[in-house]
Amino acid sequence: MAATPAPKRAHAAAFDDVKVAFLLQFTNYVTWPEGSFEEKDSPLVICIEGNDDVYNGLREKVKGKKAGSHPIKVVREVSGACHIAFIDEANSESTREFIDKHGTEPILTVGANTSFTKDGGIIRLFIEDAKPRIEINVGAAEKADIKISSKLLKLAIIYDT
Amino acid sequence: MSTRQYRFAVSSTGSLLSSAIPCPRRLAIVFFLAFALMGTWCTHAVAEDDLTSLSIEELMNVEVTSVSKTSERRSEAAAAIFVLSSEDIHRSGARTIPDLLRLVPGLDVAQISGNKWSVTSRGFGGRFANKLLVLIDGRSIYTPQFSGVLWEMHDIRIEDIDRIEVIRGPGGTLWGANAVNGVINITTKPTEDTQGGQVVVGGGNVERGFGSARYGGQAGDDLFYRAYIQAFERRPQGNSGLGVDADDDWSGGSVGFRLDWNATDRDTFMFTGGISDVKAREELNVAVPPPVLSTRATTNNTLQNRYVLGKWTRTLSDDSDFELQVYYDYYIHEQLLLDETQQTADMEFQHRFAAGEKHSIIWGGRVRFHEDDFINTPAVTYPNASRNDMLYSLFVQDTFSATDELKLIVGAKLEYNSFSGFEFQPNIRAAWTPDEKQTVWAAISRAVRSPSRSEQDLELLLSFDTTPVDFANVFAGDPALESEELTAFELGYRRSIGENVFIDIATFYNRYDNLRSLSLGEVTALPQLPGLPSVLIRPSNFADGYTYGMEVTADWKPKSWWQIRAAYWYLNVNIDAPPDFFAATEDDVPVNQAYINSRWNLAHNIEVDATLRYVDEIKAFAIDEYFELDARIAWRPKDNLELALIGRNLLDSAHFEAEDTTLDFIPSEVARSIYFMVTWEF
Numbered sequence A: 001m002a003a004t005p006a007p008k009r010a011h012a013a014a015f016d017d018v019k020v021a022f023l024l025q026f027t028n029y030v031t032w033p034e035g036s037f038e039e040k041d042s043p044l045v046i047c048i049e050g051n052d053d054v055y056n057g058l059r060e061k062v063k064g065k066k067a068g069s070h071p072i073k074v075v076r077e078v079s080g081a082c083h084i085a086f087i088d089e090a091n092s093e094s095t096r097e098f099i100d101k102h103g104t105e106p107i108l109t110v111g112a113n114t115s116f117t118k119d120g121g122i123i124r125l126f127i128e129d130a131k132p133r134i135e136i137n138v139g140a141a142e143k144a145d146i147k148i149s150s151k152l153l154k155l156a157i158i159y160d161t
Numbered sequence B: 001m002s003t004r005q006y007r008f009a010v011s012s013t014g015s016l017l018s019s020a021i022p023c024p025r026r027l028a029i030v031f032f033l034a035f036a037l038m039g040t041w042c043t044h045a046v047a048e049d050d051l052t053s054l055s056i057e058e059l060m061n062v063e064v065t066s067v068s069k070t071s072e073r074r075s076e077a078a079a080a081i082f083v084l085s086s087e088d089i090h091r092s093g094a095r096t097i098p099d100l101l102r103l104v105p106g107l108d109v110a111q112i113s114g115n116k117w118s119v120t121s122r123g124f125g126g127r128f129a130n131k132l133l134v135l136i137d138g139r140s141i142y143t144p145q146f147s148g149v150l151w152e153m154h155d156i157r158i159e160d161i162d163r164i165e166v167i168r169g170p171g172g173t174l175w176g177a178n179a180v181n182g183v184i185n186i187t188t189k190p191t192e193d194t195q196g197g198q199v200v201v202g203g204g205n206v207e208r209g210f211g212s213a214r215y216g217g218q219a220g221d222d223l224f225y226r227a228y229i230q231a232f233e234r235r236p237q238g239n240s241g242l243g244v245d246a247d248d249d250w251s252g253g254s255v256g257f258r259l260d261w262n263a264t265d266r267d268t269f270m271f272t273g274g275i276s277d278v279k280a281r282e283e284l285n286v287a288v289p290p291p292v293l294s295t296r297a298t299t300n301n302t303l304q305n306r307y308v309l310g311k312w313t314r315t316l317s318d319d320s321d322f323e324l325q326v327y328y329d330y331y332i333h334e335q336l337l338l339d340e341t342q343q344t345a346d347m348e349f350q351h352r353f354a355a356g357e358k359h360s361i362i363w364g365g366r367v368r369f370h371e372d373d374f375i376n377t378p379a380v381t382y383p384n385a386s387r388n389d390m391l392y393s394l395f396v397q398d399t400f401s402a403t404d405e406l407k408l409i410v411g412a413k414l415e416y417n418s419f420s421g422f423e424f425q426p427n428i429r430a431a432w433t434p435d436e437k438q439t440v441w442a443a444i445s446r447a448v449r450s451p452s453r454s455e456q457d458l459e460l461l462l463s464f465d466t467t468p469v470d471f472a473n474v475f476a477g478d479p480a481l482e483s484e485e486l487t488a489f490e491l492g493y494r495r496s497i498g499e500n501v502f503i504d505i506a507t508f509y510n511r512y513d514n515l516r517s518l519s520l521g522e523v524t525a526l527p528q529l530p531g532l533p534s535v536l537i538r539p540s541n542f543a544d545g546y547t548y549g550m551e552v553t554a555d556w557k558p559k560s561w562w563q564i565r566a567a568y569w570y571l572n573v574n575i576d577a578p579p580d581f582f583a584a585t586e587d588d589v590p591v592n593q594a595y596i597n598s599r600w601n602l603a604h605n606i607e608v609d610a611t612l613r614y615v616d617e618i619k620a621f622a623i624d625e626y627f628e629l630d631a632r633i634a635w636r637p638k639d640n641l642e643l644a645l646i647g648r649n650l651l652d653s654a655h656f657e658a659e660d661t662t663l664d665f666i667p668s669e670v671a672r673s674i675y676f677m678v679t680w681e682f
Helices: A015-029 A052-061 A092-102 A138-143 A150-155 B003-011 B023-038 B048-052 B069-075 B086-092 B097-101 B453-457
Strands: A012-014 A044-049 A070-075 A084-087 A108-111 A123-128 A131-137 A157-159 B063-066 B080-085 B107-113 B116-121 B132-136 B161-168 B182-188 B196-204 B207-219 B223-234 B250-262 B267-287 B294-317 B320-334 B339-355 B359-375 B386-401 B406-417 B421-435 B438-449 B459-465 B471-476 B484-497 B501-524 B534-559 B562-576 B592-602 B606-615 B626-638 B641-648 B673-681
Touching: A012 A015, A015 A044, A015 A052, A015 A084, A015 A108, A015 A123, A015 A131, A015 A150, A015 B048, A044 A052, A052 A070, A084 A092, A092 A108, A131 A138, A131 A150, A131 B063, B080 B086, B080 B501, B086 B097, B086 B161, B086 B606, B086 B626, B097 B107, B097 B116, B097 B161, B116 B132, B267 B459, B471 B501
Parallel strands: A012 B063, A044 A070, A044 A084, A084 A108, A108 A123, A131 A157, B132 B182, B471 B534
Antiparallel strands: A123 A131, B080 B161, B107 B116, B161 B182, B196 B207, B196 B673, B207 B223, B223 B250, B250 B267, B267 B294, B294 B320, B320 B339, B339 B359, B359 B386, B386 B406, B406 B421, B421 B438, B438 B484, B459 B471, B484 B501, B501 B534, B534 B562, B562 B592, B592 B606, B606 B626, B626 B641, B641 B673
16 A cells, blocks of 8 residues: 555564464465365465454455465454464453364464463464564364474474473 | 524535545545555554565564554544444444444534434534535435435445544545535445345334344355345434424335455456435424414425445556546435435546655546435425536645655645536645654645535525514525635644553644625515515625634553543634624534443453443533433354344433524434344354
8 A cells, every 4th residue: 555665674563463464474384284275276264353453454465465376365253164263352262162163173273362372272473572472382283183384383482281 | 583593594504515535545545644654654663565575584573562553554644533443333332323423522413303413523513514524435425405414314234334434624635525524434344244144133112123134145256245125113202392202203224235346356346226215204393474473393204315336446556546436326305395306426536656755646536417306385495496516626635755754745626516616625734653652643724615505595484573564584595605614723643652552632723714694685575475575584604713622532451351442522613703694603512522431342252332421511502411321231142143232321311412493393302222132144
């Protein structure tokens, strides 16, 4: 939307913008099991729950972008049809409910509330010293049959139950 | 002849035509302003584009300054802008648009009767308040008859509203003549977001019953649509102060659709249309010849609206696009003393592009055709019963990034319409963002309100009198009437405090010239009132004045499950007219208004919302100040089912909010309203 070229170096941003960028990045570092996509060009579905700004921001960013051969589709509510489910709800009940229901399905669950990985979510985004950080629950990833690239694992804090 | 009669005629407003720019564009402009500063010109903030081109390692080095993006977006705009999100709308539990607008600081919303509203921004109220522009998906919904909005006619599905964006202050440049004191932009949700079925039903004591069904689907990957049907019925509310139940019930229904098609990588199309039929009962005092002089009548007014709109957006490059919009709107309004038909066909285009590194330019134009037809009665006569107008306008706006922290916006609009000639509306705005936590903005604008059809052409019987002889008082419009002018000075400040608090302050000083004034004119015999002389009361532009005020909003999120919004606004009105001339009264809006809203997300999927509102007295109409409470409690036993219990105006069994002296129309109280609502998705 900006009409002039942007600076090369990033200095500061709002957390919601950072979440949008991370969600897009994760599509490059995560592999879903065979059968997660019907066809080579079936859409990769990212579901956003609980944060309108991330939803709107992500929708803008995915225009014309692909994850490999898959176009990216952004929807508002989480369900079993998601490849990535981003749950930004304040209370952990929604997270636990979703994990209970879909924890063994190949869905990359991402969230930002403090007990996200404890509740069984796979990737938690948080801020430490004003910088964004990632925490990964490897056990949950295994349960969901989601493969996370070692490159991402190296950058993250590992949560092991 | 009493003051009341003059006030009566003075408040009957009007304006000719307004140019409107569709909401997505307006949104684009606001976000554009926001991103523009967030991007290149500010060393601290980063444009979103930039973030997504970073690697993960680089992302982890970004400094996170605020939790929410909404505050940031709003925070960079050089205007007094307030947004009601779909969440705000959903949590309010309100069932009408004016009720939603009560939450916007700077707006004065008063319910006159069960189906009549006065909505205005920064002064000059009344049912025929004429200084505000209102759009739904780019279609202007005010009537050129008096340049106001027949709020009772527009039956839009609340659940389909994506956002309501309100800019208080002159939007003359981008939104045209008539956006003198503000613009209200209502946008519906993209069809991609309303897939599947949704059924809403509810009812209560005043909301006797309402229900709607919507179904959204898609055809292939690129075409999404939805269609809906809706109906409602509202009981008469409180009594009308005369000790009897008011006759002000309101009912109707509508059907409509919207379709979004991503035809190619660069082209999107949007189509929307609808039909609504509403009945609104009203009571009024009707002037009858001597010796009786006045009688009460009740009528069940009919309002029918049909519209269709299409819009094409083409992306030309990364930083430029082009939009073309066409719509047709037709309505019929049948009242006791007048039947009218209005048709509007409107086409507009807009082009946005970058010029060099520091300039971003938007320009566009509009052509509008308007035709009206009146069926006259002796009390309400348009001697020229049918009229066509053409309106042409051109606008341009440049956003210039003077430095990293300072941007300047300069723009102007030139309009020509067949009945009031040329109007020029320039404005200049600046926003200074010294750091990512605060913004100071200022603006100087000129805006214009063109005379309405009624002010130019109407002959309206006000009353009969018998001393010294039998005669009639008649307001008689003047085609030579000029536009009212506003020069507005605005200054605002926004600040984030910590991660959880956001404050927004807007102040203004408005200087008005050529305000409508009334005076006694000649005595003559009018063909529609044979047998007795008529004293004409003529409008002119001899009043002037100034208003000043301030609006403050504070948002605080003390916990992740609890957020609070508090707002306060103040308005001071001063109007002058020469001796023997009468102008609009100074005291027809409240001086102080405030509210505090709290939103709780509790366990077990329970939501609780409460809003405590205060509205100051209205001296001119002897309306007392009041406190009111609106509350909502909702429960989602399943993902796709919501049950809600909503109460509005809970503190008093009924209270008056306004009067309307325009047609000696009888106001009634606003009653305590409690209703239950079920929303089911499938």
